Amino acid sequence: MLGIRRRPRGVPRRRVHTAATTSLAAVAALLVGGAASPPAAAAPARPAVVPVRLDPGYQQAPFQGWGTALAWFANVTGGWPDAQRNRLADALYGADGLGLTIARYNIGGGDSPETEPYMRAGAAVPGHWKRPGPQTPDGWDPDNPDHWDPYADGNQRWWLKAAKARGADTFEAFSNSPPYFMTRSGLVSGAVDPRQDNLRPDQYERFAAYLAGALQRVQTSTGVTFASVSPVNEPGTAYWRAGGLQEGSHWAPDSQARVITALRAELDRSGLRTTIAAMDETDPDMFRANWDSYGSPVRSAIGRLNTHTYGTNGRSGARDIAKGSHTPLWMSEVDLGGTVPQSFSDMSPALDLAGRITDDLTRLEPRAWVLWQAVEDYENMTPAHENSNWGLIQTDFTPADAAQEPLRRNKKYWAMAQYSRFIRPGARVIGTDDDHTLAAVHPGGQGAVVVHANPTGSARTIALDLTGFRDVSPAPVQRYTTDATRNVSRETDVSVTGRHLTVTLAPRSVTTLVVPGASGVDPEKADPATGPRLLVNDHSGLALTAAPPGAVSALVQHSPNRLESAQQWTLTRSVPGDWSSTASYRVTNGDGGRALAVADGVLTLSPPGTSAQQQWMLSTAGDGHHTLVNSATGTLLDVTGASTADGAPVGTYRPNTGRNQSWTFHGSHKVTVTLTDQDNNVTATNSVDVQAAGSKF
Structure with missing residues (x-):
């Protein structure tokens, strides 16, 4: 340890924001390539609401x-x-x-x-x-x-x-x-x-x-x-x-x-x-x-x-x-x-x-x-x-x-x-999609803890989405707060409504919520979904594609196209029900069902098997972006030379934190839409299915 060291925090996570005058139905239509007229009048402004989704389908190793x-x-x-x-x-x-x-x-x-x-x-x-x-x-x-x-x-x-x-x-x-x-x-x-x-x-x-x-x-x-x-x-x-x-x-x-x-x-x-x-x-x-x-x-x-x-x-x-x-x-x-x-x-x-x-x-x-x-x-x-x-x-x-x-x-x-x-030894930190929220499930998986820091000078209302859990009982949720006048003070309990919890937090505070009734994982809500997906590189914006036979590289990147089977990838958990952040997946291609693998240090496609060379671990900070780590080699799926060119080869390389090693999954899935007013305050959130038959990405 040495003296005072100040460094900037990481890049904030991104969310989809739309104008408050756009309806959810209109947003859905726009996302799938259609159009809709905005409503005649804007909805009245509401208190700011920060949506926070918990993902128990991504559980870190037991905390020591x-x-x-x-x-x-x-x-x-x-x-x-x-x-x-x-x-x-x-x-x-x-x-x-x-x-x-x-x-x-x-x-x-x-x-x-x-x-x-x-x-x-x-x-x-x-x-x-x-x-x-x-x-x-x-x-x-x-x-x-x-x-x-x-x-x-x-x-x-x-x-x-x-x-x-x-x-x-x-x-x-x-x-x-x-x-x-x-x-x-x-x-x-x-x-x-x-x-x-x-x-x-x-x-x-x-x-x-x-x-x-x-x-x-x-x-x-x-x-x-x-x-x-x-x-x-x-x-x-x-x-x-x-x-x-x-x-x-x-x-x-x-x-x-x-x-x-x-x-x-x-x-x-x-x-x-x-x-x-x-x-x-x-x-x-x-x-x-x-x-x-x-x-x-x-x-x-x-x-x-x-x-x-x-x-x-x-x-x-x-x-x-x-x-x-x-x-x-x-x-x-x-x-x-x-x-x-x-x-x-x-x-x-x-x-x-x-x-x-x-x-x-x-x-x-x-x-x-x-x-x-x-x-x-x-x-x-x-x-x-x-x-x-x-x-x-x-x-x-x-x-x-x-x-x-x-x-x-x-x-x-x-x-x-x-x-x-x-958050005690044996707990497992789980995924969230909010920069200011840390969440974990209790040892054994029964119950969850959510800690949210509100650094602003105003009260903040958060809307916790608990739909990722298999079970959510209506048991009272304990609330503890530290702010300018309180020190881990027990506040009035709050209640879960269905699978959602909305609570208003004090300005410049840290609040802990103990949710005893949350347990298990809803497989339908686990992210990423296992169905056919496009793997789009976050640096180039191009999709992982199986090259035709005889090509110099077995894997390349091309412009995303949902209709191209060579760009469709299905993730299958090696151990069903393994929700750990080190769970391994087989990644198979829609064109022939071959599996993404590393053989003799080279990224290739092979007939599906059980070898570690075909197993991939996914890493994410909850922001929708992932790295894919090969279980046998420890190398990451990587666009060679960080190229942005259409047709550039894709291979593997040791972790380097580059965006050319970061990927986003796209396919038929739900997108969370956040509506904001003219002051950028959140007024509503919802999820819409996005899938335009015959459309390109």
């Missing part, structure tokens, strides 16, 4: 939970008086607090005792080594028990035990830097040149032994078992410089690969089956660049993928890398300082955080979402210093009296609770 890195705040507060540190632990991990279930433990590198302190409060996390003598640090031997401090870093260790006692069940260890005596600069804050690796070339195996040995000793002393260990942190950046305010180290891609394989070998030698997580890069784009550089042995040594989202571009690439490699993915670190000065009542930082959570979970599809440090140094956040809103709780890291030091919860804390208290 919410968490925080311990690091600096635990290094400080783990040594505070017992009552005070327990209050903090209750606020983060307690059932009446945030209910976090994940803790990331920082294995400190540790500077030389002779080095004058220079880091920010809490950042000098103790190392686990005992050096043989001041003049012989290179004599440190990981196989010598006397060269270890088996009880180092007691404050962070207290937090591990406190989290576990309150129900946390997932623990990860991570490293920001090797010990000082393994580095080029002699400091754990980075190399003199921030673009240079700080680990000396002869120290890889010894550093791997240090990580494995620290892991074992912390597990023994705390009773916690680490599910994973991450050896590098934000490795491709140029943040880490000798004399900086925190531990850090640059790692070139080949250095990342070397330390990952060295650590896997050392863990195996030590009898530890702990999963390696990598590479905790600062954003998904850099994550993808690092991953693309790894060879097969390195990739096979990684049991989980970690990325941060301080930058937000490229989430779909990381998502599809995880799917294609059949490896779980975490969003393992982020926080936002916000765009306003330090405040404990302003909703702006809370709404920013809510937006990041929603975007991360819908676009990245991580199995877990982990905050940087949930507790920040109050003094460092004051106007005299950063004047910012990092952390969910702020408290002075160098207090005059720790027992009396206030624990200041800001609005980010309560916004976080709107998610973490209700």
